[in-house]
Amino acid sequence: MISKKIVIASLLVVAGPLMAAPLSYDLKPQKIADNTWVLQGKLEDFSNRNGGNIVNTSFVVTEDGVVVIDTGPSLKYGKEMRAVIASVTDKPIKYVFNTHQHPDHFLGNQAFKDIEILSLPKTKQQIKQDGDSFAENMYRLVGDWMRSTEVQLPTTVIESDHLTLGSHRFQLSAFSGHSGADLVIYDEKTGVLFASDIVFYQRALTTPHTPGLATWMDDIDRLESFKYTHIVPGHGPVTMDHRPLAQMKSYLQWLDKTLTDAAKAGLSMTEVIRLPISAEFDSIQLTRTEFVKTVAHLYPKYEELYF
Amino acid sequence: MKQKISALALSAVISLPAYAVTDPLESPLWDYMRKTFIGNEPYVFDDQVKVELPEFAEDPTQVPITVDASALSGDIQRIISWADLNPIQHIFTYHPHPDIIPRMSLRIKVQQSTAVRAAVLTKDGVWHIGGRYLEAAGGGCSTPSMANADPYWESHLGEMKSRLFPREEGGRYKFKVIHPMDTGLVDAIPEFYIETISVRSEGGEPLARMELSPPVSENPVITFDVRDASKKHRIWLRDNGGNEFEQEL
Numbered sequence: 001m002i003s004k005k006i007v008i009a010s011l012l013v014v015a016g017p018l019m020a021a022p023l024s025y026d027l028k029p030q031k032i033a034d035n036t037w038v039l040q041g042k043l044e045d046f047s048n049r050n051g052g053n054i055v056n057t058s059f060v061v062t063e064d065g066v067v068v069i070d071t072g073p074s075l076k077y078g079k080e081m082r083a084v085i086a087s088v089t090d091k092p093i094k095y096v097f098n099t100h101q102h103p104d105h106f107l108g109n110q111a112f113k114d115i116e117i118l119s120l121p122k123t124k125q126q127i128k129q130d131g132d133s134f135a136e137n138m139y140r141l142v143g144d145w146m147r148s149t150e151v152q153l154p155t156t157v158i159e160s161d162h163l164t165l166g167s168h169r170f171q172l173s174a175f176s177g178h179s180g181a182d183l184v185i186y187d188e189k190t191g192v193l194f195a196s197d198i199v200f201y202q203r204a205l206t207t208p209h210t211p212g213l214a215t216w217m218d219d220i221d222r223l224e225s226f227k228y229t230h231i232v233p234g235h236g237p238v239t240m241d242h243r244p245l246a247q248m249k250s251y252l253q254w255l256d257k258t259l260t261d262a263a264k265a266g267l268s269m270t271e272v273i274r275l276p277i278s279a280e281f282d283s284i285q286l287t288r289t290e291f292v293k294t295v296a297h298l299y300p301k302y303e304e305l306y307f
Numbered sequence: 308m309k310q311k312i313s314a315l316a317l318s319a320v321i322s323l324p325a326y327a328v329t330d331p332l333e334s335p336l337w338d339y340m341r342k343t344f345i346g347n348e349p350y351v352f353d354d355q356v357k358v359e360l361p362e363f364a365e366d367p368t369q370v371p372i373t374v375d376a377s378a379l380s381g382d383i384q385r386i387i388s389w390a391d392l393n394p395i396q397h398i399f400t401y402h403p404h405p406d407i408i409p410r411m412s413l414r415i416k417v418q419q420s421t422a423v424r425a426a427v428l429t430k431d432g433v434w435h436i437g438g439r440y441l442e443a444a445g446g447g448c449s450t451p452s453m454a455n456a457d458p459y460w461e462s463h464l465g466e467m468k469s470r471l472f473p474r475e476e477g478g479r480y481k482f483k484v485i486h487p488m489d490t491g492l493v494d495a496i497p498e499f500y501i502e503t504i505s506v507r508s509e510g511g512e513p514l515a516r517m518e519l520s521p522p523v524s525e526n527p528v529i530t531f532d533v534r535d536a537s538k539k540h541r542i543w544l545r546d547n548g549g550n551e552f553e554q555e556l
Contacts, residue, residue, distance in 0.1 A: 043513060127538060242434045266472025266479045270359040283423030295364035298378030303528065307468035 016159060018068050023145055024052050024074075025080050027257060029088060033190040034236050035168070037088060039072075039081060043203040043236060043285040046073075046104070051145030052138060052299060054203075055104040058194055058232055059085055060187060062166030065094030068115075069185060069194050070262065071108030075149040078108025089148035094165055098154050098254060099196035099234070100179040101126035101209070103134035109152035118163075119154035120174050122181035123193045128154055158183070176236075177200055178214030179209040184223070191229030200222060201236030201244035207297045213256045220248050238275075247284070254278055264300040317497035325378045329350070330439050332422040337393040343396070344387050345426055345434045355379055356427050356437025358388075364417055367447030370526045373412040374401075379435060382427040383409055390441075390522065392421035394448050394492055397434045397520040406512035407506060408477065408532040411517070414524040416447035416490065443494040454487035455496060465544065471536060480538025480556050484544060490521040500544045501527065506556075510538040 012035030017179045030270040041055040059081075060067045066085055071244045085093065098119040106127060112239040130209050131151035140148045143151055163170045171186040178197040185194040193204070197206075198219050224245055229230055231245070232238050273292045330337035341350070355378035366372045374388050383483040386401040386409065393416075403409050415423075423493055424438040454460040469482035484501065491498030506514045519527070533540065543553045 137444065172528075266470065266481050266530070268373055268481075269414070270361070270373040270412060273361055273371075292361050292363075293365045295339070296361070296369065296371075300528070303481070303483075307470050307481070 007224075016027075016248060017277060021028070023076065023228070025051060025077055027033045027053075027077075027080050027084050029084050030238070032232070033192050036187070036190055036192050036230075036237055037084075039084065040237065041104075041235065045286060046138065046141040046147075046185050047141050047205045048141075050142070051077070051109075052142045054103055056109075056232060056234060056238075057081060057105075059088075059093075060170075060190075061089045061091055062094075062168045062170060063091075064166040065135055066171065067098040067163075067165055067168070068093055068112065070099055070105040070196075071096060071112055073104040073107050073142070074146050075108065076145055076147070078111025082241075095163065095184060097124060098127070098187065099183040099185075099194070100181060101134075101180045102131065102179060102197065103131075103138050105234070106131075106144075107138065107149050107151070108134060109154075110148075110150060111265075113152050116156050117140060117152070118158050119207055120155045120181040121159075121177075123183070124154045124157050125136060126179070126181065127151065130213055157186050165173070174217045175222070176211055177219035178205070180211055182219075186228065187225055191227065192230035192232060193223070193226050193230065195223060195233045195234065197234035198246050199231065199233040199236075199248055201233040201239065201247060202285060203218040204281075204284050204286045205248070207294045210297070212301070213252050213259075213298070217249065217252050217256070220252065251281060251284070254281070255291075258302050259295070259299055259302040260305075263299070263306040269299055272299055314396045315446045317499065331419060331520050333469060334391045334436050334440075337422070338352050340391050340396060340424070341391060344389060345428075348428075348434055350426070350434035350436055353427075353435035353437060358425050358437050358439045360423060360431055360439050360441050362442055364441055364443035364447070367417050367443050367445055368450055369414045370400075370417055370443070371412065371414050371442065373410065373530075374437075375410040376425065376427045376435075376437075377408050379427055379429055380409055380425045381405070381516065382429045382431075384516070385402045386425055388423070388425045388428050389422045390415065390417055390421045393418050394524055395490060395520055395522050398423075398522050399520065400518045402516040404506070406508075406534055407515040408534060410467045411416070411531055412530040413527060416444045416522045416524055417441060417445070417449040419445040421442055440480075448467040448490050448522060449492045452487040452489050453457075454525060455489075455493070460485055460487055465546075465550060467542065467552070469542070469556045471534060474532060477532055477534045479530060479532045480511065480540065481528065481530045482542060482553070483526060485526055486546065488521055488523055488527065499546065499548060501544050501547045503543075504529070505543040506531070506540040507543055509541065511541065512541070513543075519555075535555065 056068040096117045175182040357375040359373040388398040392435040448455040463485045472479040489499040504517040
C-alpha cells in the first residue's frame with residue numbers, strides 16, 4: 001500500500017510538467033483491411049480533455065495516391081492526421097472527402113487545403129451556412145485545441161456515384177438520415193463500408209439536424225444491402241458483422257416509440273428527458289446525454305402530432 | 308413540517324440579515340433578485356418547490372421548465388418564476404385556483420447559464436424558494452424570433468391547439484398558441500408578447516391565471532393539470548398589443 005502511494009505521488013510529480021506540454025491527439029492508425037486505416041476517436045462528448053477527437057477518420061492508400069475520409073475537429077487534428085498518413089505511405093494525397101456538415105468531420109480541412117476536397121452539394125451549402133457557428137461552438141467546447149482553425153469549404157461537389165483511384169473503385173451514395181446530407185463510401189476492392197454518421201456504434205447517436213427518425217431508419221435498411229467485409233461507423237469501433245446496424249435499428253425504433261408514446265400521453269419535455277432508457281442499450285455510451293438533447297431537437301415535432 | 312417552516316420563517320424575520328441564508332445555487336444575483344421579486348418578506352429555501360429542467364440548454368430559445376409546487380397545494384397565494392441572469396428575469400407569475408394543480412410546464416429563452424427559480428408564497432406570508440441551475444451557451448433572448456423571418460404568424464396570431472390527456476388523477480391540458488413572444492432586445496423589433504393567460508370554467512368564471520413575460524418561448528406550449536377532467540375549461544389570452552384570444556380547451 002505504501003509503495004503504491006509513493007508510485008502515485010511520483011506519477012503526479014511527472015504528470016505536472018507533462019500537462020503543460022503542447023497538446024497532441026496522439027493519433028494511432030489502425031489497419032483494418034488491405035490499404036485501409038482508421039483513426040478511431042473516443043466514445044465521448046466534446047471536451048477540453050479530448051480536444052474534440054470523438055470521431056472516426058479514415059484513409060485508403062491506392063497505387064495512385066491516398067483517399068482521405070473526413071478530416072477531424074480542428075486544424076491541429078488535420079495536421080496530425082496528415083503526419084500519420086505520411087508515416088504510412090510516401091504516396092501523395094489525391095482526394096479528401098467530407099462525409100457531412102458536422103464540425104468534427106470537416107474542421108481539419110485547412111490541413112488539406114492544397115488538395116481537392118469533395119462533399120455532397122448540400123453538405124457544401126450547409127457548411128457555408130453554419131460552418132462558422134459550428135467552429136465557434138467548438139472553440140467554446142474544447143478551447144485551445146482549436147487554435148487557428150477556420151472553416152475551409154469543400155472545393156468540389158460530388159456529381160458522380162463513384163470515384164476510381166488506382167485499383168480502388170469507391171461507390172459514393174447520398175444518404176440523409178443523420179444530417180440532411182450524409183455521404184456513404186463503399187470500397188468495392190476491399191469491401192470496407194465507410195458508413196459516416198449514419199452509423200454510431202456503442203456511442204449514442206446525435207440528432208441536431210436529422211430530417212426525422214423515419215428517414216434514418218430507412219437509411220439503415222438501405223445500408224443492409226451492402227455486402228461489406230468491414231463497417232466503419234462515424235463514431236465507435238469498426239466491426240466485421242451486422243451488430244452496428246442491428247444496434248442502430250433497435251435504438252432508432254426505441255427512440256421513435258418512446259417519443260411517440262410520450263407525446264400520446266401528453267408528457268412535458270421535462271418529464272420525457274427523465275424517462276428510463278431500455279437496459280438493452282446499457283453498453284452504449286452517453287445514452288442519457290444524447291437522449292436529453294434529442295428530446296430538445298425532436299419532441300416538439302412529435303407533440304405536434306398529438307394536439 | 309408546518310412547525311419547521313414557521314420556525315425558519317421566524318428566524319428569517321427576526322434575527323438574520325439576508326446574507327446569512329446562503330443561496331444553494333450560489334448565484335451572484337440572488338440577493339438582488341430576491342429584493343426585486345419578494346422584497347423583504349420572509350423566505351425559506353424549500354425542496355418541496357421543484358424546478359425541473361435539463362442540465363444544459365440545447366436550444367437556448369426553447370428550454371423546457373416545469374415548476375411543481377403541488378406539495379404546497381391548497382396553501383398557495385402566488386408563484387413567481389424567474390431566471391437570475393436573464394436580461395428580462397421575470398418568467399411568469401401564477402395565481403392558483405383549487406381546481407388546478409399548481410404544476411405547470413412551459414419553455415423559456417435564456418441568455419446565458421443561470422439559476423432558474425420559483426418562489427411560492429404560502430398563506431402564512433412566507434416565500435418558499437426552489438430552483439435549479441441551467442447551463443447554456445447563450446443568446447436565447449437576443450435571437451430574433453423565427454416569426455421575424457416568416458410572416459406565417461401574422462395571419463395565425465393567437466391560434467390555439469389544445470388537448471386534454473387523461474392522467475391517473477384528473478387530466479392534463481397541453482396547449483400551443485401562435486405568438487412571436489418578441490423580447491424587445493433584438494434590434495428594431497419591439498417587445499410583443501402574451502401578458503395574461505386565464506383558465507376559465509365553461510361558464511367563463513376565471514380560475515387560475517398566469518402573467519407571462521417575454522422570456523417565455525415563441526409559440527408557447529404550456530401544460531397544466533386539473534383535478535377533475537370531466538369539467539370543461541376555456542382559455543383566455545391577452546397580449547401587450549391588446550389582442551385577446553379565447554378558446555374552449
